[in-house]
Amino acid sequence: MARTVGIDLGTTYSLVAYVDQETGLPRVIPGPYGTPLCPSVVSVDPDGSIVVGEAARRRLLTQPDRTIYSVKRLMGRGVEDVREEQKRFSFRMDPESTQVVRVRLGERVFTPPELSAFILRELKAWAEDHFQDTVDRAVITVPAYFNDAQRQATRDAGRLAGLEVLRLVNEPTAAALAYGLHEQQRGLVAVYDLGGGTFDISILKLISTTEGDIYQVLATCGDTHLGGDDIDNRLLDIAREEIRHRFRIDLDAAPERIQELREALIRAKHELSQAEQTRVVFPLDGVVYERRITRAEFEDWIASIIDRTFGPVRQALADAALQPAQLDEVVLVGGSTRLPLVRRRVEQYFGRRPHTELNPDEVVALGAAVQAGILTRGAQPMLLLDVTPLSLGIETMGGVVAKLIPRNSTIPASAQELFTTGVDNQTGIEIHVLQGERELARDCRSLARFTLRVPPMPAGMARVEVRFTIDASGILQVRARDLRTGQEQGVEVRPSYGLTDAEIERMLEESIEYAEQDFTQRQLIEARNEAESILHYTEKSLASEAAAELPDDDRARILAAAAALRQALAGTDYKQIRRLIDDLNQVTLPLAERMMNRVLAATVEGRRLEEL
Amino acid sequence: MKETQTLTASDLRCWSCGAAAGRAHFCPCCGKIQPLPPDTDYFAFFDLPRRLGLDERALEASYHELSWRLHPDRFAQASEAERRLSLDRSAQLNDAFRTLRDPVRRVEYLLWLAGRRREGEARQQAPPELLEEVFALNETLEELRQARHAGGEAAAEASLRRQLEAEQQKLETLLAAVDAELAEAAAAWDRALDSGAAAEPLLDRLNEILNRRSYLRNLVENIRQEMAAD
Numbered sequence: 098m099a100r101t102v103g104i105d106l107g108t109t110y111s112l113v114a115y116v117d118q119e120t121g122l123p124r125v126i127p128g129p130y131g132t133p134l135c136p137s138v139v140s141v142d143p144d145g146s147i148v149v150g151e152a153a154r155r156r157l158l159t160q161p162d163r164t165i166y167s168v169k170r171l172m173g174r175g176v177e178d179v180r181e182e183q184k185r186f187s188f189r190m191d192p193e194s195t196q197v198v199r200v201r202l203g204e205r206v207f208t209p210p211e212l213s214a215f216i217l218r219e220l221k222a223w224a225e226d227h228f229q230d231t232v233d234r235a236v237i238t239v240p241a242y243f244n245d246a247q248r249q250a251t252r253d254a255g256r257l258a259g260l261e262v263l264r265l266v267n268e269p270t271a272a273a274l275a276y277g278l279h280e281q282q283r284g285l286v287a288v289y290d291l292g293g294g295t296f297d298i299s300i301l302k303l304i305s306t307t308e309g310d311i312y313q314v315l316a317t318c319g320d321t322h323l324g325g326d327d328i329d330n331r332l333l334d335i336a337r338e339e340i341r342h343r344f345r346i347d348l349d350a351a352p353e354r355i356q357e358l359r360e361a362l363i364r365a366k367h368e369l370s371q372a373e374q375t376r377v378v379f380p381l382d383g384v385v386y387e388r389r390i391t392r393a394e395f396e397d398w399i400a401s402i403i404d405r406t407f408g409p410v411r412q413a414l415a416d417a418a419l420q421p422a423q424l425d426e427v428v429l430v431g432g433s434t435r436l437p438l439v440r441r442r443v444e445q446y447f448g449r450r451p452h453t454e455l456n457p458d459e460v461v462a463l464g465a466a467v468q469a470g471i472l473t474r475g476a477q478p479m480l481l482l483d484v485t486p487l488s489l490g491i492e493t494m495g496g497v498v499a500k501l502i503p504r505n506s507t508i509p510a511s512a513q514e515l516f517t518t519g520v521d522n523q524t525g526i527e528i529h530v531l532q533g534e535r536e537l538a539r540d541c542r543s544l545a546r547f548t549l550r551v552p553p554m555p556a557g558m559a560r561v562e563v564r565f566t567i568d569a570s571g572i573l574q575v576r577a578r579d580l581r582t583g584q585e586q587g588v589e590v591r592p593s594y595g596l597t598d599a600e601i602e603r604m605l606e607e608s609i610e611y612a613e614q615d616f617t618q619r620q621l622i623e624a625r626n627e628a629e630s631i632l633h634y635t636e637k638s639l640a641s642e643a644a645a646e647l648p649d650d651d652r653a654r655i656l657a658a659a660a661a662l663r664q665a666l667a668g669t670d671y672k673q674i675r676r677l678i679d680d681l682n683q684v685t686l687p688l689a690e691r692m693m694n695r696v697l698a699a700t701v702e703g704r705r706l707e708e709l
Numbered sequence: 710m711k712e713t714q715t716l717t718a719s720d721l722r723c724w725s726c727g728a729a730a731g732r733a734h735f736c737p738c739c740g741k742i743q744p745l746p747p748d749t750d751y752f753a754f755f756d757l758p759r760r761l762g763l764d765e766r767a768l769e770a771s772y773h774e775l776s777w778r779l780h781p782d783r784f785a786q787a788s789e790a791e792r793r794l795s796l797d798r799s800a801q802l803n804d805a806f807r808t809l810r811d812p813v814r815r816v817e818y819l820l821w822l823a824g825r826r827r828e829g830e831a832r833q834q835a836p837p838e839l840l841e842e843v844f845a846l847n848e849t850l851e852e853l854r855q856a857r858h859a860g861g862e863a864a865a866e867a868s869l870r871r872q873l874e875a876e877q878q879k880l881e882t883l884l885a886a887v888d889a890e891l892a893e894a895a896a897a898w899d900r901a902l903d904s905g906a907a908a909e910p911l912l913d914r915l916n917e918i919l920n921r922r923s924y925l926r927n928l929v930e931n932i933r934q935e936m937a938a939d
Contacts, residue, residue, distance in 0.1 A: 263785060308777045472785040480777060482803075506807055509781065511800035566800050569781045574796075 101234040101263065101473045102126075102224050103271075103465025106213060106251065108169040108294030108324060109432065110134040112462035113220040115228075116470035121477070123275060123466040125459050128223045134458060135223070139215045140164035141202040144669060146621070149219040158360075161352045162189065163203040167326060168216070170294050171198050171209040172254075173246035175594045196594050210250045210596060211604060214257035221258060234261045236469040238461050240295040241267035242319030242409075242486045244532050245544045245573050246594040252572065253596055257604055263472050265570035268292070269299035270483050271464025272430040273312055275455060277303065277479065284425030285315075287413075289443055289451070290461075291406060292431035296323040298410045300417040300424070309478025316416035316505045317486050318409035325366075325433040328399050332362040335398060336377070340386050354381075369395050370435045396438045403442055410446065416505050427451040432458050482507050485567050492529040492538040501565055504534065511566040515580075522553040526561065530573065530590075543593040549577055550586065561586070621671040628662055628674050635659055635685055643692040654684040721746055724790075734779060734798060742779070742794045750822055751805035759822070760902060761815055761895035772806045813888075813922070816895060816915050825916050836921050839883075843928065846876055850935050870936065877932045884925045891918045 103123070105112045112133050114125045125133035130151050140153035141163050148156065156164045165188050171179055175196050183190065191199035191206045199206050217237075224232045237260075239251050248265055255262035266274075269288035276286075283303050290297040297319035304311040336358060340346050348355050361379050368375040369392050379386040414421060427443060429451045434440065443451050455463070471477055484505045490498040491514065501512035516526050526549040533541030551559040560580035567573055577586040591597070596604070635655065638644060644652070662677040721743075723730040728738035732749060735742055752759045755771055777783070779802055784795040808814045820826040853869045894915050901908040 304773060306773050306777065308774075311773055311776065471782060480780060480782060482776060482780070507803040509796050509800035510803050510807075511797070512804070566796060568796055569799075 099231045099233045100224065100228050101236070101469045102220075102232055103462055103467070103469045104217065104220055104235050104237045105268070105271075105462035105465055106169065106216065106237055106239075106254070107137055107461075108167050108292060108326065109137060110293070110458065111137050111216050111220055112459060113224050114459070114462040114466035115224065116466050123463040123470075125462055126223050126227045128219075133462070135216065135220060136166070137168060137216050138164060138166045139168065139202070139212050141205055143203065145205070147215050148622075149215050152622075157356050158353055161356055165200060165202060165212060167294055168200075168209050168212045170322070170326075171200070172213065173209075173244065173248070173250035173594055174198060178594075197596060208596065208604075210253040210257060213251070213254035217254055217258035217260060221260060233259065234263050234469075234473070236264045236266055236465045236472065237262055238268045238271045238465045239265050239571075240292075240319060240321055241269050241290075241297040241299050241314075241317040241483075242295065242321050243571070244321075244487055244542050245571070246542070246592065247321070248570060248572050249592065249595045252570070253601055256601065262570075264468060265572070266465055266468050266481070267297070267299065267314070267317065267483055267486075267571070268295075268461045269297045269317070269430060270301070270312065270314055270481060271462075271468065272428060272455075272460045273299070273301050273303075273464070274467045274479065274481065275460045275464035276428050276452065277310060277312065285419065285423060286426045286428060287410075287424045287447065288428045288430055289406070289410070289434065290319075290430040291433040291439060292324050293433070294322070294324040294326050296320045296406050296409065298406070298413045300413050300419065309480065311480045311482060313482040313507070314484045315419075316413045317484055318413040318416070319486065320405065320409055323402070323405055324431070327402050328366060328433065328436075329359060329363055331398055331402065332366065333359050336362060336379075336386070336388070339388065340381065344381060344384050344386070346381055346384075365390055366395070367435075370437060392437070399436075399438065403436075403438055406439075407442075407446065421447045424449070429453050430457055430460055483569070483571070484508060485510060485571055487532040487542070488534055489544075489565060489567065489573065490531050490533075490541070492531060496538045497536060498531055498533075498538050498541055502567060506567075508567050508571055509569055511564060513562055513564050516549060516559070516561045516563060518551060518554070518556050518559045521556050523556065523559075524551055524553055525549065526551065526559075528563065530565070530575070544573060545575075545590045545592050545595075547575060547588050547590045549588070551579070563588075621669055621674070624671040624674040624678070625666060628666055628678055631678055631681060632659060632662060635681065638685070638688055638692060641692065643695050644688060646691060647688055651684070651687045655681070655688065658684045734775070742784070742791055742798060744794055745797050745801055749801070751801075751808050751818060754801055754805045755809065757809075758902070759819060760899045761812070761819060762899050763809065763815075765810060768806070768810060772802065772810075775802050812892070812895070813919070816891065816919060819898075820912060820916055820919070823912050825912055826919075836924070846873075846928065846932075849873055849876070850931065853935060873932050873936060877929060877936075880925055880929050880932070884922070884929060887918060887922045887925060891915070891922065894918055 100115065103114045112125055112135065114123050116123050127133045128135055128150065135150045136154040138150065138153040138157060140148040140156040140160060142148060153164055157166060170182055176190070176198055179190070179198055189201040191201045193199055193206070197208050199208055200212065221232050235255060237251055237255055239248055243251070251265060252262045269290045272288050272290060273286060283305070286301045286303060288299045288301065297317065299317040300315045302313045302315055304313060333355070337348055340348065348358065358379055361377055365375045365377050369390065374389060374391040377386070377388045377390065424447055427447045427449060429440065429443065434453070434457050440451065467477060467479070468481065471479055485502065485508050486504060488500050488504045489502040489512070490500040493499045501514065502510050516528070518526060527546065528549060529538065529546050530544045531538055531541040532544050535541050549561045549563065551561060562578045562580050564576045564578070565573060566576070575588045575590055577588050578584065579586060639652070639655065658677065658681040662674070662681050665674050665677050721730050721732065722728065723736035723739060723741060724744060725741040726736060726739040728736055730736045730743050732746055732753060733743060755768065757763060776799070779795060779799040781792060781795050781799060784792045787795070808818045817826060849869060849872050853866065853873065856866045856869060894911060898908055898911045898915065901911055
């Protein structure tokens with residue numbers, strides 16, 4: 098039977114987890130490098146093949162214009178939204194970008210859901226390797242403060258990766274689920290989730306009922322642009338300014354050097370969570386930028402970023418009508434909560450020591466796996482009641498927003514509105530749906546537009562009832578019904594910042610082609626790696642003493658086989674490469690034997706020497 | 710499926726087995742989740758009379774119990790049609806609970822059901838005895854706004870803030886009085902229902918109190934926002 102997994106699709110890292118059937122406990126799945134953290138980085142080879150994860154991360158240095166990180170920041174966002182981002186992280190926006198951002202990597206152009214789909218497909222492959230079985234369904238986590246467009250984009254990414262997305266779960270809520278299994282907490286819980294790119298705060302109430310535990314989210318708030326990246330950018334700004342000032346060197350023209358500097362600073366940041374001070378050494382043309390950083394100095398630089406998290410914290414508490422001291426537990430989630438400054442501030446604010454027992458990088462994926470277990474097997478007697486983070490409304494006369502579903506409403510939630518025509522023989526009613534807390538439509542986030550069709554009749558006679566439903570994933574669905582006929586009406590929603598169904602269909606067709614290509618590409622990469630190491634080893638062996646005694650025709654056969662393999666490496670036929678690897682292995686047997694004999698002889702000699 | 714607004718409970722049959730299902734969430738015969746009859750109001754959803762006083766703890770317990778049974782999680786493996794019904798019913802459950810658990814929203818909803826109030830409409834009515842005071846209050850708010858923009862003396866700003874704080878406290882006291890008035894009128898509505906007396910005039914009274922209340926709330930909110938801004 099095909100498996101279901103939980104996936105944390107993160108800004109910096111992504112993880113995949115599942116619930117172990119025997120123990121009933123969630124587990125993360127390690128990838129080929131032994132770690133469950135898959136860097137959320139995608140790179141495109143000159144031959145068009147896609148590289149994801151650690152291998153792609155290494156290319157940030159060597160091929161920055163073919164490689165992208167932090168794609169999550171672009172999900173469900175428009176061209177105008179990301180202008181500011183572009184100053185910060187190097188990605189090339191395609192000039193063809195309209196409402197949906199399009200990213201150029203090498204010769205190719207992708208939308209953010211397509212890029213995220215590559216990451217999801219990689220995690221799917223990890224899980225399939227682990228289970229030796231297909232994986233076709235997933236629960237994927239999103240920041241609690243993601244709007245409808247960002248959620249849709251995430252769901253689209255899942256579809257493009259060949260995964261049926263059973264549910265999108267808010268990251269802090271997923272963490273609470275994972276902790277719930279671990280800790281059996283009760284009462285009021287605050288989950289403070291500071292990740293690579295986003296910040297969320299959720300306030301939950303845990304209720305025991307005879308059926309099981311209910312995790313009811315009372316309020317959530319956040320900032321989809323606040324996280325570890327901002328800390329890295331702050332460090333980068335400071336370092337670049339110092340380099341400019343001290344050496345008159347401007348790194349603007351060298352994106353790969355900026356990336357190297359960023360990585361050096363990230364290492365320093367990590368070290369400062371353990372040590373009181375650290376040193377950054379960064380060689381430049383002929384000079385070296387060397388900088389000692391103390392923890393106090395570092396905390397001074399980033400304090401204002403950490404302070405920004407408490408705006409949403411206060412808002413969420415106010416919405417839940419609670420004081421900080423009323424909370425029974427505080428849980429920390431996300432890699433950035435390793436910073437001692439964050440831990441101190443949170444402890445001060447709530448007046449209690451926060452929970453950090455579960456690995457803050459893994460806890461969200463573990464929670465996603467728990468929810469996947471609940472949905473597929475009813476594995477745990479737990480029920481999540483989450484909320485929508487933003488108010489939903491429609492534009493009315495004068496550009497004012499009429500709120501239909503207030504923020505922090507438990508989902509699923511719905512609202513009905515009755516619409517009619519304003520002039521005689523009007524055949525369409527335009528509806529503009531928005532999300533946000535402001536009064537005016539132009540200050541809120543445009544979600545979608547659609548047109549209600551009505552037959553021509555005098556003004557005010559039409560009666561169309563529209564039902565807006567936010568489903569359990571926080572995604573809007575719209576249905577319309579003509580009250581005079583009782584007929585349901587199909588509503589074609591035009592997303593403001595998302596892909597249409599037609600676009601998804603086209604991408605899906607392309608992705609099927611990818612799916613095959615993916616498998617072939619993986620085989621090719623593995624075959625190439627193996628070929629390279631055997632060629633390297635053969636060369637070394639031929640230069641060894643044992644090879645000196647090798648008959649000329651044996652040597653000639655080895656050289657010919659090696660040359661053939663080297664030539665095949667330039668191609669993309671992994672089967673041919675495999676065959677030539679076997680050939681080379683065969684002809685090197687005599688050489689291997691000779692070397693083995695020498696080793697044995699040396700061992701024997703050694704023993705004799707000892708015996709003497 | 711043809712729906713009209715004149716369905717009575719006995720007309721409602723299970724979509725799956727055809728047994729009489731009434732307004733039940735699940736068919737009493739085959740146990741399948743049922744579509745929401747179009748005229749189900751929030752009180753009917755919880756099987757409650759249209760009274761304004763209710764046992765909030767019992768309501769919450771009922772909400773939790775229904776959440777377990779209606780939530781889409783419970784239908785993840787069910788047919789597309791049942792998933793749809795679960796979505797509609799659990800959305801209605803959440804909407805109904807959100808509305809009924811709050812005494813003020815409960816009154817608003819009752820008035821809406823009675824056709825006295827349009828949804829989303831928050832009519833505000835200034836209590837006549839407050840008009841002069843509100844005028845002065847708005848002036849103080851404007852002065853504070855200007856003082857902040859001008860970045861003038863801290864002492865002047867602090868004095869304005871003290872004035873506003875005093876004003877805010879006074880309004881909160883008034884608001885509490887209006888809330889008490891609302892609770893009293895709500896209790897009167899329930900008594901009228903129980904005794905079969907004419908309840909109509911009480912609706913007008915409830916409406917009038919709500920309008921006053923939302924006006925006061927707005928003033929308090931304006932002050933709060935102005936004080937929090939910097």
